[in-house]
Amino acid sequence: MDEKTWDILILGAGPAGISAALTAHARGRSVTVLGADPMTSPLAKAPRIDNYPGLPGMSGRDLLAAMTQSLAAQDIPRIEGRATGVMAFDGKFMVSAEQDVYTARSLILAAGAQQGTKPLLGESELLGRGVSYCATCDGMLYRGKRVAVLGLSGSAERDAAFLRQIGCQVLFFGPAQAKNCEIKGGTNVTGVVCGGEEYAVEGVFILRPTVAASVLLPGLAMTDGHIAVDENMATGVPGVFAAGDCTGRPYQIARAVGQGNAAALGADRYLKERDE
Amino acid sequence: MSVLELTAEDFDEMTAAGTVLVDFWAVWCGPCKMQAPIVDAFAEKRTDVRVCKVNVDEQPALAARFGIMSIPTLMVFKDGQAARRQVGLSSLEEIEELCK
Numbered sequence: 480m481d482e483k484t485w486d487i488l489i490l491g492a493g494p495a496g497i498s499a500a501l502t503a504h505a506r507g508r509s510v511t512v513l514g515a516d517p518m519t520s521p522l523a524k525a526p527r528i529d530n531y532p533g534l535p536g537m538s539g540r541d542l543l544a545a546m547t548q549s550l551a552a553q554d555i556p557r558i559e560g561r562a563t564g565v566m567a568f569d570g571k572f573m574v575s576a577e578q579d580v581y582t583a584r585s586l587i588l589a590a591g592a593q594q595g596t597k598p599l600l601g602e603s604e605l606l607g608r609g610v611s612y613c614a615t616c617d618g619m620l621y622r623g624k625r626v627a628v629l630g631l632s633g634s635a636e637r638d639a640a641f642l643r644q645i646g647c648q649v650l651f652f653g654p655a656q657a658k659n660c661e662i663k664g665g666t667n668v669t670g671v672v673c674g675g676e677e678y679a680v681e682g683v684f685i686l687r688p689t690v691a692a693s694v695l696l697p698g699l700a701m702t703d704g705h706i707a708v709d710e711n712m713a714t715g716v717p718g719v720f721a722a723g724d725c726t727g728r729p730y731q732i733a734r735a736v737g738q739g740n741a742a743a744l745g746a747d748r749y750l751k752e753r754d755e
Numbered sequence: 756m757s758v759l760e761l762t763a764e765d766f767d768e769m770t771a772a773g774t775v776l777v778d779f780w781a782v783w784c785g786p787c788k789m790q791a792p793i794v795d796a797f798a799e800k801r802t803d804v805r806v807c808k809v810n811v812d813e814q815p816a817l818a819a820r821f822g823i824m825s826i827p828t829l830m831v832f833k834d835g836q837a838a839r840r841q842v843g844l845s846s847l848e849e850i851e852e853l854c855k
Contacts, residue, residue, distance in 0.1 A: 564786045564844050568793055575785030575844075607825040607842025616784040617825045619812060667824065682824070 484582045485509050487746050488574060490562050491589030491689075493520045494732045495723025497546045498739030499587045499746075500555050506747045511556040511583075513576055515688060517543040519633040520591065522732070531732045542732070561634070561689065562590075563613045565696040572718065577615045584753070585718045585746045588696075589739060590689040592724035593704055599629070601662030602685060609668025610683050612690055614638035617682070622646040626682035627671045629657035635686040642684070650678055657685075692725060702727070712742035713749070720745050758798050759807045763816045766809070770832040774854055775805045779821070779828045781812045786844045790827040797850045804854050829853060 487503045489496045492514030503510040517523070518540065525539030534542060550557055560576035565586070574581045602610055611617040614628075618641060625648040628639040639651045652660060652673050660673040662683050670679045692706050693699055700707040700715035705727040712720045722742035723735035761769055761777065769775065778794045780787035798806035811818035811826060821830060821837065831839045831853050839853050 564789065566789050566793070566844050566846065568789075568847070569796075573789040573792075575789050578783050578785050580785050580788045607828070609824055611825050613784075613786070616786060619781065619783065620818065620824055620826070667822070 483509075484571060484584060485511050486583065486750055487585050487587060487743070488513060488572070488581055488583035489587045489589055490514065490574070491587075491591060491723065491725070492517050492547070492557060492559075493522060493543070493589065493591055493723060493735065494546060495591075495725075495735035495739040495742075496587070496589035497550055498736040499589060499720075499722055499743040500550055500739075501553065502740045502743035503587075503747065504553050504555050506743065508743075508747060508750070511558060511581070512550060513558045513560055513562060513574065513581065514590065515561060515632075515634065516559055517547050519688065528732065561632075562695060563616070563690055567716070567718075577613065585749055586720065587712075587739075587742045587746055588692060588706060588714070588719065588721040588725055589723045589735075589742070590692070590725055592730055593689065593691055599658075599660055599662060599685065601664065605662055605664050605668050605683075608666065609664055609681060610662060610685060612685055612687075612694075614642055614684050614686070617684075618642050618645055618647060621682040624648065624681045625650070625679065626684060627652065627660075627673070627678060627680045629660055629671075629673075629683060629685045630654060631657050632686050632688040638684065638686055647682075650680065692721075710741075711745035711748070712738055713745055718746075718749055718753075720749075756798050756802050756806065758795060759805070761807045761809050761814070761817070763814055766817055767835070769805070769807060771835045773805060773834065774803070775807060775832040776850065776854055777830045777832065778806075778808045779811050779818065779823045779826055779830070780808060781810060781826055783812070784826050787827045790829075790844055793845070793847055793850065794829075797847060797854075801851075801854070 486508040487510045522539040564575040663670040706721040720742040722738035724730045
């Protein structure tokens with residue numbers, strides 16, 4: 480376990496998360512950003528951005544690279560990984576990302592729009608009974624068995640390779656097929672139906688770019704698939720803030736950056752009040 | 756009360772009487788590392804429940820016997836009988852509820 484307790488842990492390394500990190504750092508808070516490779520952000524696919532002030536005609540990739548650079552310029556640590564669980568305990572938050580655990584006094588959720596997080600048929604019913612979101616956590620329990628990897632994230636092939644390496648027989652489905660798969664089973668998973676064909680498997684690893692916020696932190700209030708926040712970007716869970724596309728439309732960079740700033744100020748205020 | 760690490764040899768004996776909470780875990784699993792301090796806190800608080808752990812990597816036979824397919828998994832045994840189970844990370848309140 481990483482023993483350090485951060486003041487603020489930010490989940491998401493896009494414009495909202497980076498903006499929040501810069502503001503939190505400027506307020507003297509110890510802060511770190513946990514998120515996927517920025518280049519896997521949907522923003523990286525934008526060929527040209529004309530509605531973000533000051534950087535005319537920049538591509539999404541270049542803008543993300545420049546934003547990531549501003550973290551490095553302030554020596555703000557960035558950890559590449561995917562949060563798989565959050566737990567409030569003893570006045571702090573523990574966040575697991577694959578095999579590691581990070582601890583912080585407050586959280587800012589900024590992992591982007593929760594697109595494609597609608598559960599697949601059979602997913603919720605069979606979660607923990609053959610359905611898993613974490614290859615490194617549960618892979619070992621499927622050694623020598625046949626499993627399906629539903630690769631809805633850019634890093635899913637890496638997880639599939641890990642599962643093969645530890646001795647699982649892996650059927651890999653890319654995003655186009657995976658999003659329409661159905662999981663079959665009774666007490667436990669018995670198969671997946673993908674592209675109209677049924678495959679017998681004992682485990683199904685569903686790997687999305689981000690784990691749905693409501694799964695990550697049960698008890699989080701949601702509105703229409705977005706995290707509900709107040710004007711200070713506070714969620715319904717004390718100490719947890721949210722910013723950017725995960726809080727709603729419009730999915731715009733300017734909005735994300737502004738909300739990231741407000742969320743960091745909200746978290747800073749929350750920590751100050753806790754310390755009084 | 757301290758948390759006991761169980762093996763296939765002593766599992767039945769240690770879970771035979773009373774209410775026993777068993778935390779199935781492994782070192783490679785991040786969420787299990789989060790579960791550990793919570794299970795420890797529960798053990799501190801509830802001296803009437805025996806709190807144990809099973810490392811599924813070292814005890815694959817126990818993992819197979821109880822059909823552990825995802826970790827962390829918490830199981831509650833009452834007088835030797837598997838009574839309840841919860842898959843995934845559990846809060847202190849959820850563990851209390853599980854052991855009722």
